[in-house]
Amino acid sequence: QQQVKQSPQSLIVQKGGISIINCAYENTAFDYFPWYQQFPGKGPALLIAIRPDVSEKKEGRFTISFNKSAKQFSLHIMDSQPGDSATYFCAASNRWGKLQFGAGTQVVVTP
Amino acid sequence: GAGVSQSPSNKVTEKGKDVELRCDPISGHTALYWYRQRLGQGLEFLIYFQGNSAPDKSGLPSDRFSAERTGESVSTLTIQRTQQEDSAVYLCASSLEPTSQPQHFGDGTRLSIL
Numbered sequence: 001q002q003q004v005k006q007s008p009q010s011l012i013v014q015k016g017g018i019s020i021i022n023c024a025y026e027n028t029a030f031d032y033f034p035w036y037q038q039f040p041g042k043g044p045a046l047l048i049a050i051r052p053d054v055s056e057k058k059e060g061r062f063t064i065s066f067n068k069s070a071k072q073f074s075l076h077i078m079d080s081q082p083g084d085s086a087t088y089f090c091a092a093s094n095r096w097g098k099l100q101f102g103a104g105t106q107v108v109v110t111p
Numbered sequence: 112g113a114g115v116s117q118s119p120s121n122k123v124t125e126k127g128k129d130v131e132l133r134c135d136p137i138s139g140h141t142a143l144y145w146y147r148q149r150l151g152q153g154l155e156f157l158i159y160f161q162g163n164s165a166p167d168k169s170g171l172p173s174d175r176f177s178a179e180r181t182g183e184s185v186s187t188l189t190i191q192r193t194q195q196e197d198s199a200v201y202l203c204a205s206s207l208e209p210t211s212q213p214q215h216f217g218d219g220t221r222l223s224i225l
Contacts, residue, residue: 006153032212043115043202043216044154089153097142097209098167101153 003027004092006102014110019077021105023090026071030092034099035064035075038087047088048075080109113137115217117203123223124193132188132220136205143186144204144214145178154202160186161209190222198224 006023013019023033032051036044050057050064050073057064063076077084090102116135124130136143141162146154156170160180171177175193180186190197200221204214 034213036216041218043204043218045216046213049213091154093212095210097206097212097214098144098156098159099146099154099214100156101146103153104151 002103003100004090004102006090006105008105009103010106010108012108012110013080015080015082017080017109019075019080019084019107019109021075021088021090021107022072023074023092023102024070024072025092025100027092027094027100028071029094030100031095032093033064033066033073034091034093035062036089036091036101038089038104044089077107080107082109082111085109115203115205115215117201117217117220119220120218121221121223123225125225126193126195128193129189129191130193130222132190132201132222134186134188134203134205134217136184136186136203137215138184140205140207140215141183142206142209142211142214143180144206145186145188146202146204147172148200148202148219150199157188157201159209166209193222193224195224198222 034049035047037047038044061078066073091099143160145157175191178188200219202219204216
């Protein structure tokens with residue numbers, strides 16, 4: 001069964017707007033929550049990651065919000081740019097490293 | 112090399128043939144992972160190596176799939192008697208150790224079974 005559920009499946013946002021992608025997980029043994037960005041024909045590249053001892057992490061225009069009690073985490077892309085158009089995957093792993101991925105969100109940023 | 116390298120980048124083969132996919136991890140990375148990505152879907156874990164041993168093979172979908180790693184470096188994923196449902200992108204990732212993050216991904220091998 002899918003251990004990490006991601007929504008929405010796709011998202012269209014205007015340049016300068018905010019993109020929000022949500023993920024939920026079940027396994028309380030997960031202790032690492034990364035977000036990956038993938039462009040067509042390329043492998044996923046790490047964007048930002050968080051561990052459950054913090055509730056928020058910000059790197060530039062990208063922010064992860066983490067709610068341990070609800071077992072949910074989200075990615076916010078501020079001031080979205082056309083170059084942000086890509087597929088975004090949330091993931092989760094326990095200390096042994098195997099990543100469980102969400103199904104992905106295709107983000108399109110319109111000029 | 113600077114990153115994870117996979118070859119071939121594309122492979123087209125006929126149903127029933129065997130295929131071998133290669134992964135060169137980042138030098139010094141002891142952990143190596145194989146994932147499968149079907150069209151429009153997320154990544155599915157297949158197998159991971161710590162050094163040359165594979166503690167977790169739980170994601171291999173059938174006994175037609177096998178993988179090995181030699182010299183704590185190159186890994187080969189082999190699919191025997193390929194089926195059309197094996198068509199996917201096969202991605203390899205490596206990290207310094209299994210308990211360390213992040214995992215760095217290659218660009219994958221796009222496998223098409225005719």
